[in-house]
Amino acid sequence: MGVFTFVCRKSGGEWEAKQHKGELEGSAASTYDLERQLVSAAYAKDPCGGVQSSFTMVSPDSAVCQVIIGAAAAGPAVASAGGAAASGGAAAEAPKAEEKKKEEEKEESEDDLGFSLFD
Template sequence: MGVFTFVCRNSGDEWTGKSLSGDLEASAGSTFDLQRKLVQTALCSDSSGGVQSSFSFVTPTSAVFQVIT
């Protein structure tokens, strides 16, 4: 089982998510697409089974996204 926590930030038209360890990152034009990309990024690092995820806004331009694989 892998637990991945991403800090997500918006700058202009792009959302970027970066793992707390700093080794995983993805960008997209919407939070929906960013979540999809970050799940795939996490699965490439640890694909042990099913996936659970949780996306929570902290401010309108920042959020925390957790993926459990």
């Protein structure tokens, strides 16, 4: 798993980024283009899995961009999607069963009061 953190600053009309404790750099006219460029640069350096990125403004002229490659969050999401497909639709029936159980619990709790609103 690789974590790449970039310090970004706006100089004139151009955004520039330098990696914190590294040699990767980038520049672009907009924050969106800069983030895309930094993700591409980080992935080229460490292409080992899923990619997560965040771009957080600190002030109008500065920001922090973080790119995480090979994040643990990507693994379970893929595994759970595969498990649902292999179950033959049982995963789709689980929410219905939970709903029914909640309705039964609700009915039981109304009976505990000794009266019903609809009697």
